[in-house]
Amino acid sequence: MAETVYDHKQVELKWFERWKNDPDLYKADPESTRPKYYVLEMLPYPSGSLHIGHVRNYAIGDALARYKWMQGFNVLHPMGWDAFGLPAENAAIQRGRHPREWTLSNIAEMKRQHLRMGFSYDWDREVTTCEPEYYRWNQWFFLKMLERGLAYRKKALLNWCPLCATVLANEQVIDGCCWRHETTPVEQRALTQWFWKITAYADELLRDITDRLEGHWPDRVLSMQRNWIGRSEGSEVDFKIEGSAETIRVFTTRVDTIYGATCVILAPEHPVAQKLMDEAGRARARQMIDARAAKGPGDIEKDGHFTGHYAINPYSGGRVPVWIGNFVLMDYGTGAIMAVPAHDERDFDFCTTYGIPIRPVIRPVDGPLAEKPQAAFPDDGIVENSGEFSGLPSAEARRRMNGLAEEKGFGKAAITYRIKDWGISRQRYWGTPIPVIHCPACGMVPVPESDLPVILPTDVKLTGTGASPLLEVESFMNVKCPHCGEPARRESDTMDTFVDSSWYFYRYCDPKNSTAPFDSKKIAYWFPIDQYIGGVEHAILHLIYSRFFTKVMRDLGLITNAEPAARLFTQGMVIKDGAKMSKNKGNVVSAEEMIDRFGADTGRLFELFAAPPEKDMDWTDAGAEGAYRFLGRVFRFVTRNADRTGSRPGNPQARTGPPRPAELSGTNEDSAEAGSVVRADSINAGRKALRKLHQTIRRVTEDFNHRWHFNTSIAGLMELVNELYAQEDKLSGEALAQILPPLVLLLGPFAPYVAEELWEQLGRTGPVFRQPWPIYDEELAKEDAAEIVLQVNGKVRGRILVPLGSPKEGLERTALTDPSTQPFLAGKQVVKVIVVPDKLVNIVVR
């Protein structure tokens, strides 16, 4: 028999060509009354090439979107481009092209690759963040932030990447290096910059992790965000400087240990320290700051310097020396600490180095106060040697001490957050201009809403040397003040690209709106995103910024949802040759290569099959070949048996209900070519295969609904196909007609091209993803008989077949007399018999 060959190139290109000409194929229906489902993958940066790491991300979302369509949902599945950023500018400098031109050509190329992969995006909603309409709304949001006091400008010490030649937000510094240049340490530079007040939402961002996201977002993302926000409850206490008007405010979480404070330590940059110290002291401080900047984060030797002054502990009245210390951070808490060496490891190290006394003030609830300096630092216990507070448990002491401080005005209970405001200015060209004008007379003036968008000049010289190239463009920089009309200068900073990605998914709902960022009614329908899918690398970048943005938009009255995404899924990385794919290691497999060698369907199928989607997966060519073989097996089986299904127009589809076994055994001349023995065989084979089909439908459906273990769904499909191969000769045309169409539908979400081709071969009209998802029939999925495992003392000794639902008593009797158990019962006394209906019988003997 001449075998039909599965030629992926032929199949995929055929459908690619047809779908290309159908712009409405994947359109969401804005008028629909069906339940909505908004599934979204994180938008890519248009680097120009899609690699198989991205493909895995999109394959997961695409399978889900297709499944939801088949389930009858009104599905929104958009894709766009995060098109601003430094790589575009750097690439433009290298190639002498304008960043816009470079970006747009990359987008065209990447879009082509997405289309060729067969992803089901509604391209009508495509959003590109470098379009003037998009930065109009970025600027509009900026003005709203300014009105609400959420945007401000200040001079601060900031992270500076020498390669990017711009500042970075704290979230964009990883291990002391730039997130884009993993081996380039960031420097600290004092610059005047724009900030957005994410700290104003710190408490809500933290609270909603517990109240709204827990259980729906991955634990590790939530734990990273909790960590990043870093809420810390404690106290602030003022220490007066002896013989001076200055006070030092310290932050501590353990005010109950304050009677054990033996010195106060300030960050070297602390203004009070700078003021108190002489020239030599300031030089030491400078030394510490430089050393820290040079060394980066991590281990640094403790270094300290006595300022020559003393401070007064407001609780005890005691006099303690004031030091500066290189381990005290200016930008956390108040930049000053009280050192309690008896109860804190760092303070202990510092104080032993410099001979500062150690005074224990906390004893364990069930033990005495430590007499000698020691290295074990007790947690909460009983406060001792602490005046009126002695004898109180730590928590109670903290409460009363805070009360006293508030009453006397030298302190209070206080909460400190680790998260800092989001620095959004960048000194580069390729970003949204910040819509502000600096007027010598009126000061800082926002650009009026009617003048938006402020667009980037095109005649710009890109150098990548540091200062914004916009400063050189006089036609851009010189404007009239909107207030007084006198000559003024534009703000030359542009916005962080994370601003763009903070709200793009709202714009998808209304991408062509030119009077507002979006229509709130449309947002109310689609939001929150039902399922957001992306990499874990954005846990404290994009995913915290977009949560912040959502809360701001809610407070502006634009939306009503408090969180952007109801569910988040973080897929694992694709590993090749034991390492994460990266250009440096030269082990990147591009989507293009994959399509060429195996086909888009094979690549997607393998990426979903090799591991559960949340885990990292290894890409191996051999494994991909296995997936290719499977698709070939399905393809050959369906194509060579399609004719036998007797498909004709108006044939009932799977949805109309599966047949009862009785129908299958009914007369069918087509399948009754041979004698009655074969017929009995055939009926049996048909039942078995049909049962396997319904078990598979159940399995795949449940995998989609509960946990996305597509690897087991696909394994189920493989088992079904193996069963069909084993029974092929015996299956009647009627049986095949019942089995093949649902099989193809089940394959649809994972391998859309093959499924579409086979659907057509079966005489149906597609598209597959608009067909109703097959329904499984519990009765048909049921086994004829239950195999009962017979155990003696928990060890398997035999198995028997009994009708489903056999009563316990009968099973027990059978088990006790079955030949397989006899040798193990002989001479023993039966103590107990456990019967689990339809599963097992365990005989306990002694």
Place this chain on the structure above:
RNA sequence: GCGGAGAUGGCGGAAUUGGCAGACGCACUAGCUUGAGGUGCUAGCGGGAGCAAUCUCGUGGGGGUUCAAGUCCCCCUCUCCGCACCA
């Protein structure tokens, strides 16, 4: 140090509520197909003993609960990820 996730054959991984450990795939071995190679098809494949039926050990290590534990409880080891002189 704090927080999170893990540990199952040669490999990736199954085992949904405690009930046959190793589904499915890869690799490997054999047979058939083929002029040959490849493809395709069929079968075998955790360790140990045995010609075999079969027996026995086995889910990082140690204890426990249970008729029954990869799964539940306690202790330990190791791996990965995130944060880290955060007061």
